[in-house]
Each structure stands twice: as structure tokens, then as C-alpha cells.
Amino acid sequence: MKTDALIHDLGRIVGAEHVLEAAGHYLHDTTLTMGLRGEAEAVVRPGSTEEVAATVRHCYEHDVPIVPRGGGTGFAGGATPTQGGIVLSLERLARVRSFDPLLWRIEVEAGVRTHSVQRLARENGLAFPVDPGAAEESQIGGNIATNAGGPHCFKYGVMRAWVTGVEAVMAPGEIARFGGPVRKDVAGYDLLGLLCGSEGTLGIITAAWLRLIPAPPVSLAAAGFYSDAAAGQEAIEQLMASGVQPAAIEYLDAATLAICGATFPGGMPADAGFLVITEADTSEADFAELVEALGPGARTPDPRALWRWRDSVSLAVTVSRGGKLSDDIAVPVDRLAEAVERTVEIGRRHGLQACSWGHAGDGNLHSTFLLDPGEPAERRAANAAAEELFALAAELGGTISGEHGLGVLKNHKLSLQWSPAAVGAHDAVRGALDPKGLFNPGKKLA
Numbered sequence: 001m002k003t004d005a006l007i008h009d010l011g012r013i014v015g016a017e018h019v020l021e022a023a024g025h026y027l028h029d030t031t032l033t034m035g036l037r038g039e040a041e042a043v044v045r046p047g048s049t050e051e052v053a054a055t056v057r058h059c060y061e062h063d064v065p066i067v068p069r070g071g072g073t074g075f076a077g078g079a080t081p082t083q084g085g086i087v088l089s090l091e092r093l094a095r096v097r098s099f100d101p102l103l104w105r106i107e108v109e110a111g112v113r114t115h116s117v118q119r120l121a122r123e124n125g126l127a128f129p130v131d132p133g134a135a136e137e138s139q140i141g142g143n144i145a146t147n148a149g150g151p152h153c154f155k156y157g158v159m160r161a162w163v164t165g166v167e168a169v170m171a172p173g174e175i176a177r178f179g180g181p182v183r184k185d186v187a188g189y190d191l192l193g194l195l196c197g198s199e200g201t202l203g204i205i206t207a208a209w210l211r212l213i214p215a216p217p218v219s220l221a222a223a224g225f226y227s228d229a230a231a232g233q234e235a236i237e238q239l240m241a242s243g244v245q246p247a248a249i250e251y252l253d254a255a256t257l258a259i260c261g262a263t264f265p266g267g268m269p270a271d272a273g274f275l276v277i278t279e280a281d282t283s284e285a286d287f288a289e290l291v292e293a294l295g296p297g298a299r300t301p302d303p304r305a306l307w308r309w310r311d312s313v314s315l316a317v318t319v320s321r322g323g324k325l326s327d328d329i330a331v332p333v334d335r336l337a338e339a340v341e342r343t344v345e346i347g348r349r350h351g352l353q354a355c356s357w358g359h360a361g362d363g364n365l366h367s368t369f370l371l372d373p374g375e376p377a378e379r380r381a382a383n384a385a386a387e388e389l390f391a392l393a394a395e396l397g398g399t400i401s402g403e404h405g406l407g408v409l410k411n412h413k414l415s416l417q418w419s420p421a422a423v424g425a426h427d428a429v430r431g432a433l434d435p436k437g438l439f440n441p442g443k444k445l446a
């Protein structure tokens with residue numbers, strides 16, 4: 001279909017002012033730091049579920065690819081339009097449809113930002129524990145589509161655990177509802193679970209019912225510095241054996257500390273080779289147990305300053321060389337130190353500075369290769385290093401993605417960790433729910 005005709009037709013559905021020229025931030029997510037930018041015929045910003053359905057119907061009829069876009073904070077190129085078509089931005093679906101604090105539940109449209117749900121919960125004595133690092137920009141729809149995690153998912157579980165229902169537009173433009181405000185529902189197949197982590201390849205999420213919990217009584221954080229990853233691994237295992245369930249266990253390796261350590265609240269020891277951060281959200285007594293488990297070097301900086309600092313790590317690493325390829329492999333927690341050390345070795349073999357940090361309790365590493373995005377040779381080296389990293393994750397019995405999804409960066413890699421039959425089941429599901437292959441083509445699966 002000709003672009004002018006497409007823009008005209010879509011303008012009749014959503015209003016001409018909501019069909020934009022495809023430009024600027026709509027053409028990329030955070031993988032721009034490694035030079036990934038797409039092209040599209042238009043950006044479409046529907047204002048209601050019905051407008052999303054009509055847009056999908058039109059695109060489906062005319063074979064136009066549809067790339068759903070949330071906050072654009074993804075780390076896998078999932079929202080980048082790599083095969084043309086339209087970018088369907090959910091930003092105008094930003095209403096809280098209902099909020100029942102006494103029943104611990106909220107129903108929001110897909111474009112509501114993660115931070116807004118967290119804030120609304122907090123202001124009402126509740127908590128929404130899913131806390132991906134870019135919560136001020138990421139959207140609930142994007143969080144569901146990536147099945148997002150974050151530091152507190154160690155205790156509370158990733159996004160899937162907090163969604164009781166999803167409203168979505170499925171091919172060829174039908175509005176469907178999976179689950180709802182009910183807390184238990186085993187009547188059908190777990191299609192709700194299927195949409196969590198579907199990365200825009202099965203349909204467009206337009207709204208969700210989320211679970212909330214009463215706000216934890218305390219938020220006390222502590223940090224321990226260690227000489228190397230092996231010593232840090234021991235501390236992590238001590239935390240898990242302490243009898244207290246930590247709300248989070250995070251880590252930074254020596255190379256990340258070399259970049260960010262100077263601004264650690266209260267200062268960092270000169271010989272620090274590994275950092276473990278943990279939090280208790282239950283009681284002072286539990287916190288004391290965790291501090292003891294961290295060992296003699298434990299410190300207790302102001303928790304807000306500590307988490308602010310932790311939140312700044314990803315950006316600080318990016319700006320250190322201007323770009324990075326940051327992955328999110330996860331390994332069994334007892335293999336963490338090995339994965340940390342081998343990440344650095346892989347980088348060295350490819351002539352790249354490498355570092356990692358992440359969600360230690362989940363064995364989830366943000367293994368990162370630093371690069372200058374203007375240097376194609378470095379980008380190629382980083383891609384080659386990432387291939388080795390994925391093989392490492394598989395070798396250690398882990399996964400190539402613990403929380404960011406496969407997007408376009410790893411769209412042909414599922415067979416590294418799944419059997420041919422399991423990969424075939426993925427292809428069959430996608431074929432059944434998106435027979436024309438128009439929902440985010442080229443993403444997640446090859």
C-alpha cells in the first residue's frame with residue numbers, strides 16, 4: 001500500500017494529528033547506543049482500544065507490519081522498526097481505569113508509566129514491586145511485553161506474577177480479554193502468560209489488571225565489598241542461607257566499580273573487586289541478619305542514596321565510551337562468579353573492555369561490552385563477543401535473556417537453549433496467533 005494512502009486511511013481512524021512522520025526517537029530504543037535505528041512509514045498514536053483495533057484491522061488487511069512501542073527503553077531493539085510498516089505508539093492510552101486500594105488492585109491502560117503505578121500504590125500504602133531501572137519512562141504494556149524484572153523481582157517475581165488480566169488487540173483486529181480482576185483463574189490455557197514476554201509478536205496489549213501488596217514495613221539496605229567475584233559469590237550464598245528472605249541481592253564487578261565506584265555513597269575501599277548490595281523490607285532484626293551475612297566489611301549507607309547510585313550505573317557505563325552492547329544472560333546462581341569472570345575474558349579476546357553488574361540473587365548478569373558507536377569494527381567485535389556470551393549462558397545451564405527479551409538482537413538464538421521441538425512450538429504459537437506475521441516481524445523468533 002502506498003505511504004500517502006496509508007497515512008490518509010490511518011488518519012481517518014485515529015485523527016490526522018495522531019499520524020506522525022516516522023522520525024526521531026520513534027525509530028529506536030536504547031540499542032541506539034550500538035547504532036541500531038529503523039525506518040517506518042508512519043507513527044500512529046491511537047487514543048483508545050477501539051482505535052488500536054481499527055488500526056490493526058486496516059494494517060492486517062493491507063499487509064502492513066505493526067511495531068508496538070511503549071516507552072522505548074527496551075534493551076533488545078524490540079520497538080525498533082527494522083522491517084518498515086508502522087510504529088504503533090501506546091502513549092495516549094494512559095488512563096487509570098480503576099483503582100481499588102482496599103482490594104490491592106489497579107486497572108491501567110498500556111501506556112501508563114511504570115513509575116506512575118509505583119507512585120499511586122505508594123501514596124495509598126501499597127506497593128507495586130516490579131522495578132525495572134527505567135521506570136520513569138517505561139510503560140506497563142512494555143513491561144508486560146518484555147515480562148520485565150528488576151532488583152526486587154528476586155523476592156517478588158517478574159511482571160507475570162503481578163498481572164491478573166490483559167486486554168489485547170489480536171489478529172486481525174479483534175479485542176480480546178485474558179483474565180481480569182480475579183486473582184485466580186485456571187479455566188483456560190495460560191494465554192495471559194503467553195502474552196507476558198511476547199515482545200509485541202502476538203498482539204497489542206491495550207490494558208492490564210495488576211496486583212498490588214501492602215507496602216513493606218521497612219526498606220533497609222546494606223553493601224559489602226569483596227576482593228573478587230569468588231568472594232562475592234560466597235557472600236551471596238551466605239545471604240541466601242541466612243534464613244531471611246532478602247528483598248534484593250545485586251552485584252557490581254570490578255570493571256563496573258572502576259567506572260562508577262568513585263561516586264559510591266560514603267566512598268569505596270581502594271582494593272574493592274566486587275560489590276554486593278542487599279535489602280531487607282521486613283524488620284530491623286532481619287536486616288541485622290543480612291548485615292551479618294555480608295561479613296565484617298558490611299556498610300549501611302542511606303538506602304535512598306544507595307539505590308539512586310545503583311540506578312545510575314547503566315547510564316554511567318554507557319557514557320564511559322559513548323556506547324555499549326549490554327546483555328542480560330542469567331545463570332544458576334552458583335555459577336554467577338564464573339559467568340562474571342568469563343564475561344571479562346570474552347571481552348578481552350575481542351579487544352573490548354567488558355564489565356557486568358546485575359541481579360545477583362537471580363543469577364542475572366548485565367554483561368556489557370563497551371564501544372564507540374561510531375566505530376563499525378567495535379560494533380562487529382561486540383556482536384561477536386555477544387555470540388560467545390550466549391554460548392556461555394547455555395553451557396552454564398542458563399538463559400540468553402533473563403529480563404530484556406530477544407528483540408532483534410537475539411531473534412535467532414532460541415535454539416541455543418531450547419530443543420527443536422520447543423522452538424517449533426514457539427513457531428506454531430506465533431503462526432496461529434499472527435498468521436500473516438505482521439506483529440513485530442523479525443523480533444523474538446527468527
Ligand SMILES: Cc1cc2nc3c(=O)[nH]c(=O)nc-3n(C[C@H](O)[C@H](O)[C@H](O)COP(=O)(O)OP(=O)(O)OC[C@H]3O[C@@H](n4cnc5c(N)ncnc54)[C@H](O)[C@@H]3O)c2cc1C
Nearest residue numbers: 070071072073074078133139141142143145149200205403
Ligand atoms: C537504565 C535502564 C535500566 C533498565 N533496567 C531494567 C531492569 O532492571 N529490568 C528489566 O527487566 N528491564 C530493564 N530495562 C529495560 C526496559 O526498561 C524494560 O525492558 C521495559 O520493560 C521496556 O518497557 P518499554 O515500555 O520501554 O517498552 P519498549 O522498549 O517500547 O518495547 C519493548 C518491547 O515490548 C513491545 N511492546 C511495548 N509495548 C507494547 C504493547 N502495549 N503491546 C505489545 N507489545 C508492546 C515492543 O514492541 C518491544 O518489543 C532497563 C532499561 C534502561 C534504559
